[in-house]
Amino acid sequence: MATSKERDKEHGKGHLGMNTPPIVSPEAWEAARQQMLVKEKAHMRAGDALAAERRRMPWMAVEKKYQFEGPEGKV
Protein backbone atom coordinates (compact mmCIF):
# COMPACT_ATOMS: atom_id res chain seq x y z
CA MET A 1 0.00 0.00 0.00
CA ALA A 2 1.36 3.42 -1.01
CA THR A 3 2.02 5.95 1.72
CA SER A 4 0.07 9.20 1.48
CA LYS A 5 3.27 10.99 0.41
CA GLU A 6 3.76 8.62 -2.54
CA ARG A 7 0.13 9.07 -3.57
CA ASP A 8 0.48 12.87 -3.53
CA LYS A 9 3.37 12.53 -5.95
CA GLU A 10 1.46 10.11 -8.18
CA HIS A 11 -1.77 12.11 -8.50
CA GLY A 12 -0.51 15.63 -8.04
CA LYS A 13 -3.35 16.34 -5.61
CA GLY A 14 -3.61 17.84 -2.17
CA HIS A 15 -2.85 16.40 1.21
CA LEU A 16 -6.02 14.50 2.07
CA GLY A 17 -3.98 11.32 2.38
CA MET A 18 -6.55 9.09 0.70
CA ASN A 19 -7.31 7.81 -2.78
CA THR A 20 -9.57 10.54 -4.12
CA PRO A 21 -11.48 10.47 -7.47
CA PRO A 22 -10.13 12.30 -10.56
CA ILE A 23 -10.06 16.12 -10.59
CA VAL A 24 -11.91 17.39 -13.69
CA SER A 25 -13.09 20.54 -15.48
CA PRO A 26 -16.52 22.14 -14.69
CA GLU A 27 -17.88 20.71 -18.00
CA ALA A 28 -16.75 17.18 -17.25
CA TRP A 29 -18.03 17.52 -13.68
CA GLU A 30 -21.46 18.66 -14.93
CA ALA A 31 -21.57 15.75 -17.41
CA ALA A 32 -20.78 13.33 -14.59
CA ARG A 33 -23.48 14.92 -12.42
CA GLN A 34 -26.05 14.58 -15.23
CA GLN A 35 -25.19 10.87 -15.48
CA MET A 36 -25.75 10.48 -11.75
CA LEU A 37 -28.98 12.50 -11.95
CA VAL A 38 -30.55 9.79 -14.12
CA LYS A 39 -29.90 7.29 -11.34
CA GLU A 40 -30.96 9.72 -8.61
CA LYS A 41 -34.30 10.23 -10.35
CA ALA A 42 -34.82 6.50 -10.76
CA HIS A 43 -34.03 6.10 -7.05
CA MET A 44 -36.55 8.85 -6.14
CA ARG A 45 -39.28 7.26 -8.29
CA ALA A 46 -38.57 3.85 -6.79
CA GLY A 47 -39.11 5.48 -3.38
CA ASP A 48 -42.46 6.89 -4.56
CA ALA A 49 -43.48 3.44 -5.83
CA LEU A 50 -42.48 1.85 -2.51
CA ALA A 51 -44.54 4.44 -0.60
CA ALA A 52 -47.50 3.68 -2.91
CA GLU A 53 -47.18 -0.02 -2.02
CA ARG A 54 -47.01 0.90 1.67
CA ARG A 55 -50.40 2.58 1.30
CA ARG A 56 -51.75 -0.74 0.06
CA MET A 57 -50.37 -2.75 2.97
CA PRO A 58 -53.09 -4.57 4.90
CA TRP A 59 -54.14 -3.04 8.22
CA MET A 60 -53.88 -4.90 11.51
CA ALA A 61 -56.66 -4.36 14.05
CA VAL A 62 -55.43 -3.17 17.45
CA GLU A 63 -57.76 -4.84 19.93
CA LYS A 64 -56.15 -3.91 23.27
CA LYS A 65 -56.65 -0.54 24.92
CA TYR A 66 -53.16 0.70 25.72
CA GLN A 67 -52.57 3.21 28.45
CA PHE A 68 -49.85 5.86 28.52
CA GLU A 69 -48.93 8.54 31.01
CA GLY A 70 -48.78 12.01 29.53
CA PRO A 71 -48.09 15.44 30.98
CA GLU A 72 -51.79 15.65 31.89
CA GLY A 73 -52.16 12.14 33.27
CA LYS A 74 -53.41 8.88 31.77
CA VAL A 75 -54.30 8.64 28.10
Next chain:
Amino acid sequence: MIVYRAFFEPGVFGWPEHACRGCSLGADQVTRLAHVNARDTTLAYASRAPQKDIERLKARMGWKMPWYTMTDSFDTDFGVDEYHGHNAFIRDGDKVFRTYFINWRGDEAMGTTWSYLDMTALGRQEEWEDSPEGYPQTPPYKWWNWHDNYDAEASPDPKWVEVSDAGEATFQRKRDAAKA
Protein backbone atom coordinates in the same frame (compact mmCIF):
# COMPACT_ATOMS: atom_id res chain seq x y z
CA MET B 1 -50.40 8.57 14.25
CA ILE B 2 -46.76 7.56 14.46
CA VAL B 3 -45.29 6.29 17.73
CA TYR B 4 -41.52 6.17 18.09
CA ARG B 5 -40.26 3.97 20.89
CA ALA B 6 -37.24 5.72 22.44
CA PHE B 7 -35.04 4.10 25.08
CA PHE B 8 -35.05 6.31 28.16
CA GLU B 9 -35.36 4.36 31.39
CA PRO B 10 -33.27 2.74 34.14
CA GLY B 11 -30.70 0.35 32.68
CA VAL B 12 -30.16 2.32 29.48
CA PHE B 13 -26.73 3.92 29.03
CA GLY B 14 -26.98 7.58 30.03
CA TRP B 15 -29.87 7.18 32.49
CA PRO B 16 -31.11 9.32 34.15
CA GLU B 17 -29.35 12.34 32.58
CA HIS B 18 -29.82 11.18 29.02
CA ALA B 19 -31.79 8.91 26.70
CA CYS B 20 -29.99 6.30 24.58
CA ARG B 21 -27.48 7.99 22.26
CA GLY B 22 -29.01 6.69 19.05
CA CYS B 23 -32.53 7.69 20.15
CA SER B 24 -31.18 11.12 21.18
CA LEU B 25 -29.55 11.60 17.78
CA GLY B 26 -32.87 10.69 16.21
CA ALA B 27 -34.75 13.09 18.51
CA ASP B 28 -32.40 15.88 17.40
CA GLN B 29 -33.57 15.48 13.81
CA VAL B 30 -37.32 15.49 14.48
CA THR B 31 -38.75 18.34 12.45
CA ARG B 32 -41.28 20.91 13.60
CA LEU B 33 -44.47 18.88 13.64
CA ALA B 34 -46.90 21.61 12.46
CA HIS B 35 -46.58 20.41 8.85
CA VAL B 36 -47.21 16.75 9.72
CA ASN B 37 -50.12 17.84 11.94
CA ALA B 38 -51.59 19.76 8.98
CA ARG B 39 -52.11 16.37 7.29
CA ASP B 40 -54.07 15.11 10.31
CA THR B 41 -51.07 13.10 11.47
CA THR B 42 -49.30 13.20 14.81
CA LEU B 43 -45.94 11.95 16.02
CA ALA B 44 -45.38 10.89 19.61
CA TYR B 45 -42.36 9.46 21.41
CA ALA B 46 -42.88 6.74 24.01
CA SER B 47 -40.50 5.46 26.72
CA ARG B 48 -40.66 3.65 30.07
CA ALA B 49 -39.30 6.62 32.04
CA PRO B 50 -41.76 8.54 34.27
CA GLN B 51 -43.11 11.86 32.99
CA LYS B 52 -41.03 13.94 35.39
CA ASP B 53 -37.83 12.50 33.88
CA ILE B 54 -39.14 12.95 30.34
CA GLU B 55 -40.03 16.60 31.06
CA ARG B 56 -36.54 17.24 32.46
CA LEU B 57 -34.90 15.54 29.46
CA LYS B 58 -36.98 17.50 26.94
CA ALA B 59 -36.11 20.79 28.65
CA ARG B 60 -32.41 19.90 28.79
CA MET B 61 -32.20 18.82 25.15
CA GLY B 62 -34.63 21.35 23.67
CA TRP B 63 -37.03 18.70 22.35
CA LYS B 64 -40.67 19.65 21.78
CA MET B 65 -42.40 16.48 20.57
CA PRO B 66 -45.15 14.87 22.67
CA TRP B 67 -43.50 12.13 24.74
CA TYR B 68 -45.47 9.55 26.70
CA THR B 69 -44.68 6.96 29.34
CA MET B 70 -45.54 3.37 28.44
CA THR B 71 -47.36 1.50 31.20
CA ASP B 72 -48.25 -1.84 29.61
CA SER B 73 -47.29 -4.28 26.84
CA PHE B 74 -47.28 -1.71 24.02
CA ASP B 75 -43.55 -2.27 23.44
CA THR B 76 -43.64 -6.08 23.31
CA ASP B 77 -46.84 -6.07 21.24
CA PHE B 78 -45.40 -3.78 18.57
CA GLY B 79 -41.83 -5.04 18.22
CA VAL B 80 -40.11 -2.28 20.19
CA ASP B 81 -39.32 -3.95 23.52
CA GLU B 82 -35.64 -4.50 22.73
CA TYR B 83 -34.92 -2.06 19.95
CA HIS B 84 -36.27 1.31 18.84
CA GLY B 85 -38.78 1.65 16.00
CA HIS B 86 -41.55 3.70 14.43
CA ASN B 87 -45.08 2.23 14.42
CA ALA B 88 -47.77 3.86 12.28
CA PHE B 89 -51.43 3.65 13.25
CA ILE B 90 -54.65 4.95 11.80
CA ARG B 91 -57.89 5.59 13.62
CA ASP B 92 -61.27 5.03 12.02
CA GLY B 93 -63.93 6.17 14.48
CA ASP B 94 -63.19 4.22 17.65
CA LYS B 95 -61.20 1.53 15.83
CA VAL B 96 -57.41 1.62 15.62
CA PHE B 97 -55.23 -0.22 13.11
CA ARG B 98 -51.50 -0.74 12.85
CA THR B 99 -50.50 0.05 9.28
CA TYR B 100 -46.68 0.09 9.15
CA PHE B 101 -43.46 -0.44 11.05
CA ILE B 102 -39.96 0.93 10.44
CA ASN B 103 -36.88 0.13 12.53
CA TRP B 104 -33.10 -0.43 12.34
CA ARG B 105 -31.55 1.64 9.55
CA GLY B 106 -35.02 2.77 8.49
CA ASP B 107 -35.17 4.78 11.72
CA GLU B 108 -32.06 6.70 10.68
CA ALA B 109 -33.91 8.30 7.78
CA MET B 110 -36.85 9.47 9.91
CA GLY B 111 -37.23 13.07 10.99
CA THR B 112 -38.45 15.06 8.01
CA THR B 113 -42.08 15.97 7.34
CA TRP B 114 -41.96 13.72 4.27
CA SER B 115 -40.39 10.72 6.01
CA TYR B 116 -43.25 10.72 8.53
CA LEU B 117 -46.05 11.24 6.02
CA ASP B 118 -44.61 8.63 3.63
CA MET B 119 -44.84 5.90 6.28
CA THR B 120 -48.51 6.58 7.05
CA ALA B 121 -51.45 4.76 5.50
CA LEU B 122 -52.58 7.95 3.73
CA GLY B 123 -49.16 9.23 2.66
CA ARG B 124 -48.67 12.94 1.91
CA GLN B 125 -52.30 13.13 0.77
CA GLU B 126 -51.25 14.89 -2.43
CA GLU B 127 -52.88 14.46 -5.83
CA TRP B 128 -49.82 13.13 -7.66
CA GLU B 129 -49.50 10.12 -5.36
CA ASP B 130 -50.58 6.70 -6.53
CA SER B 131 -53.08 5.92 -3.76
CA PRO B 132 -56.17 3.72 -3.65
CA GLU B 133 -59.43 5.26 -4.92
CA GLY B 134 -61.09 7.71 -2.58
CA TYR B 135 -58.03 8.51 -0.41
CA PRO B 136 -57.89 12.13 0.77
CA GLN B 137 -55.72 14.14 -1.62
CA THR B 138 -55.17 17.83 -2.28
CA PRO B 139 -52.82 19.57 -4.72
CA PRO B 140 -49.13 19.70 -3.74
CA TYR B 141 -47.62 22.99 -2.48
CA LYS B 142 -51.03 24.57 -1.83
CA TRP B 143 -51.44 23.21 1.69
CA TRP B 144 -47.92 24.27 2.73
CA ASN B 145 -47.90 27.05 5.24
CA TRP B 146 -45.64 28.73 7.76
CA HIS B 147 -45.48 26.58 10.86
CA ASP B 148 -47.05 29.37 12.92
CA ASN B 149 -49.86 30.05 10.45
CA TYR B 150 -51.73 26.74 9.99
CA ASP B 151 -54.27 27.50 12.72
CA ALA B 152 -54.94 31.04 11.51
CA GLU B 153 -55.37 29.98 7.89
CA ALA B 154 -57.55 26.91 7.58
CA SER B 155 -57.78 26.95 3.77
CA PRO B 156 -55.01 28.05 1.38
CA ASP B 157 -54.56 31.80 0.93
CA PRO B 158 -55.64 32.57 -2.71
CA LYS B 159 -52.51 34.71 -3.15
CA TRP B 160 -50.29 31.76 -2.20
CA VAL B 161 -52.23 29.52 -4.60
CA GLU B 162 -51.49 32.06 -7.35
CA VAL B 163 -47.79 32.24 -6.46
CA SER B 164 -47.39 28.47 -6.34
CA ASP B 165 -49.32 28.01 -9.62
CA ALA B 166 -46.99 30.53 -11.29
CA GLY B 167 -43.98 28.69 -9.89
CA GLU B 168 -45.23 25.36 -11.20
CA ALA B 169 -45.97 26.87 -14.64
CA THR B 170 -42.44 28.26 -14.89
CA PHE B 171 -40.97 24.92 -13.90
CA GLN B 172 -43.14 23.12 -16.48
CA ARG B 173 -42.06 25.55 -19.23
CA LYS B 174 -38.40 24.89 -18.40
CA ARG B 175 -38.99 21.13 -18.50
CA ASP B 176 -40.78 21.40 -21.87
CA ALA B 177 -37.96 23.57 -23.25
CA ALA B 178 -35.38 21.04 -22.08
CA LYS B 179 -37.28 18.22 -23.84
CA ALA B 180 -37.71 20.19 -27.12
